[in-house]
Amino acid sequence: xxxxVRTGGKQxxxxxxxxxxxxxxxxxxxxxxxxxxxxxxxxxxxxxxxSGLTVAAExxxxxxxxxxxxxxxxxxxxxxxxxxxxxxxTILRIVAIGDHKAAAKTAAPKAEPGPxxxxxxxxxxxxxxxxxxxxxxxxxxxxxxxxxTPTENPAPDQAKAAKAPKAxxxxxxxxxxxxxxxxxxxxxxxxxxxxxxxKAK
Numbered sequence: 001x002x003x004x005v006r007t008g009g010k011q012x013x014x015x016x017x018x019x020x021x022x023x024x025x026x027x028x029x030x031x032x033x034x035x036x037x038x039x040x041x042x043x044x045x046x047x048x049x050x051s052g053l054t055v056a057a058e059x060x061x062x063x064x065x066x067x068x069x070x071x072x073x074x075x076x077x078x079x080x081x082x083x084x085x086x087x088x089x090t091i092l093r094i095v096a097i098g099d100h101k102a103a104a105k106t107a108a109p110k111a112e113p114g115p116x117x118x119x120x121x122x123x124x125x126x127x128x129x130x131x132x133x134x135x136x137x138x139x140x141x142x143x144x145x146x147x148x149t150p151t152e153n154p155a156p157d158q159a160k161a162a163k164a165p166k167a168x169x170x171x172x173x174x175x176x177x178x179x180x181x182x183x184x185x186x187x188x189x190x191x192x193x194x195x196x197x198x199k200a201k
Contacts, residue, residue: 001048003097004040005055011039014055014094024062024088031059033092041097057092065089 002015008023025033035055041048065087072081 001041001043001097003038003042003050003053003055005035006037006039007035014097016094016096018094019060020092020094021063021089022092023090025059025090025092027059027090029059029061032095033057033059053098055097056095058095060091060093063089063091 002013004011004013006012007025010023012020012022014020027033033056035057038050038053038055041050041053068085068087070081070083070085073079
């Protein structure tokens with residue numbers, strides 16, 4: 001049986017076992033893909049209906065085509081551009097041609113049944129909101145139903161830590177004020193402040 005499929009804007013005549021190179025398709029090597037755009041199908045010399053017909057394929061590899069050099073030039077304008085390009089391709093192996101149910105059975109292996117759930121298993125209890133849990137715990141502490149006492153926060157008191165630097169700064173301020181500033185009595189006057197003496201005639 002053969003089919004003509006369209007992918008990547010191109011048409012390919014395929015049969016089971018054929019390898020074709022098509023425009024890039026998403027997936028890794030070993031993944032199964034389904035080509036659903038079947039234009040023509042036939043078996044020997046007779047044609048078949050393409051309604052619901054799909055082609056199952058397997059990705060062999062993701063590859064690149066040969067390098068193509070793109071060169072643009074405008075004469076007498078000193079304009080030249082050279083660029084290389086390698087087109088991305090996907091290499092496919094055609095697995096089966098048939099309706100979507102048969103292709104899906106061929107492409108996907110059967111899943112093994114998992115262990116059946118136990119009949120005696122109890123449904124999991126829904127967790128209560130955190131606010132309700134905190135209220136219940138506080139009530140139990142007051143009633144003495146819960147043994148032990150809550151531990152204190154090991155972090156230092158932030159209010160005290162914030163006040164400590166201010167107090168240290170106040171103590172250090174008088175010491176700085178007590179230090180005498182250097183004398184400016186013998187300092188030279190600034191250039192801008194000096195008055196020019198009138199020139200003698």
